[in-house]
Amino acid sequence: MIDLRSDTITKPTENMRLAAYHSNVGDDVYGEDPTVNKLEEQAAEMLGKEAALFVTSGTQGNQIAALTHCNPGDEVILEASAHIYLYEAAAFSALAGVQSRPINGYRGAMDPEEVKSAIRSEDIHFPVTSLICLENTHNKAGGAILPLENMQAIYQIAKDRNISVHLDGARLFNASVASGVTLKEYGQNADSVQFCLSKGLGAPVGSIIAGNKSFIDEARKWRKRLGGGLRQAGIIAAPALVALEENVERLTIDHENAQYLADEIANIKGVKVENKVETNILLVNVKGTGHDAVSFIDVLKKENILAVPFGPDTIRFVTNYEVTRENTKTAIARINGVL
Numbered sequence: 001m002i003d004l005r006s007d008t009i010t011k012p013t014e015n016m017r018l019a020a021y022h023s024n025v026g027d028d029v030y031g032e033d034p035t036v037n038k039l040e041e042q043a044a045e046m047l048g049k050e051a052a053l054f055v056t057s058g059t060q061g062n063q064i065a066a067l068t069h070c071n072p073g074d075e076v077i078l079e080a081s082a083h084i085y086l087y088e089a090a091a092f093s094a095l096a097g098v099q100s101r102p103i104n105g106y107r108g109a110m111d112p113e114e115v116k117s118a119i120r121s122e123d124i125h126f127p128v129t130s131l132i133c134l135e136n137t138h139n140k141a142g143g144a145i146l147p148l149e150n151m152q153a154i155y156q157i158a159k160d161r162n163i164s165v166h167l168d169g170a171r172l173f174n175a176s177v178a179s180g181v182t183l184k185e186y187g188q189n190a191d192s193v194q195f196c197l198s199k200g201l202g203a204p205v206g207s208i209i210a211g212n213k214s215f216i217d218e219a220r221k222w223r224k225r226l227g228g229g230l231r232q233a234g235i236i237a238a239p240a241l242v243a244l245e246e247n248v249e250r251l252t253i254d255h256e257n258a259q260y261l262a263d264e265i266a267n268i269k270g271v272k273v274e275n276k277v278e279t280n281i282l283l284v285n286v287k288g289t290g291h292d293a294v295s296f297i298d299v300l301k302k303e304n305i306l307a308v309p310f311g312p313d314t315i316r317f318v319t320n321y322e323v324t325r326e327n328t329k330t331a332i333a334r335i336n337g338v339l
């Protein structure tokens with residue numbers, strides 16, 4: 001089976017399992033887990049932030065950010081196909097009680113002028129705009145990298161109006177490795193940053209949110225309220241430290257394999273790559289095969305290839321550390337064989 005559904009499906013490496021086994025642990029709700037403390041310190045340092053918090057998932061990190069930055073009844077500006085808006089089960093409204101204000105972007109990037117004009121003025125009829133969310137890389141836009149200049153422009157607008165910026169950087173390491181922009185440069189253009197340890201980095205569990213100390217102190221309380229205060233969490237923080245140590249630079253291989261798939265698919269009749277492949281995601285339009293996304297996925301499954309639907313006629317392929325170049329070659333041969 002060649003599993004191209006996501007970069008979340010990888011199993012922990014032997015080093016990760018060994019690190020979990022040998023981890024030095026304590027009660028993290030008391031702040032006494034040395035491995036979690038190390039992970040949080042290291043993550044904060046990497047992003048150039050004062051502090052960081054280990055959370056159970058990317059979704060939990062994004063929700064804690066909204067709960068910490070906003071009050072119920074506030075409005076949050078975000079891109080119309082942001083993960084937070086499309087794929088987090090309306091948690092912004094269900095949990096933080098905030099209203100989302102979606103803005104159509106280009107390859108995941110909102111036009112700063114449109115963001116500016118969406119910010120509410122003081123009026124008894126209006127909610128308060130308290131947060132702007134960015135996503136880098138942008139999942140629905142096919143792993144598109146948000147240009148640093150775009151982030152800088154939006155961050156400046158937000159600061160002029162005293163609004164917070166949250167970066168959903170579930171795949172921020174992919175963005176950094178591919179663009180050469182450092183994590184700190186990205187971090188400078190957001191008040192809080194969430195990144196996933198369990199995507200391309202390959203850790204079995206967890207995400208980080210980072211920000212200034214007072215933000216993280218309050219976020220820690222929100223994590224507790226949500227039931228995310230874990231005890232001997234070092235057992236899952238240890239493999240996450242291995243992920244940061246061993247799996248950052250190698251993301252380039254995932255990007256090269258995604259590009260290889262895109263280049264080869266361009267030569268196959270009936271299928272078409274929709275996005276400019278910048279990182280580890282490609283969006284493949286299958287309309288020309290006579291199938292829709294769901295039925296084409298069934299065809300692929302019979303050939304031992306797994307993918308997910310990403311639109312009526314679009315399927316998504318994601319590379320990860322278990323997808324070797326050999327696998328991508330086999331996948332292309334199998335797709336060629338059925339078309």
Ligand SMILES: Cc1ncc(COP(=O)(O)O)c(C=O)c1O
Nearest residue numbers: 057058059060083135139168170
């Ligand atoms: C951009 C983005 N943000 C957040 C998440 C949520 O992460 P998790 O699945 O860990 O909740 C995802 C998951 O795919 C994502 O792609």
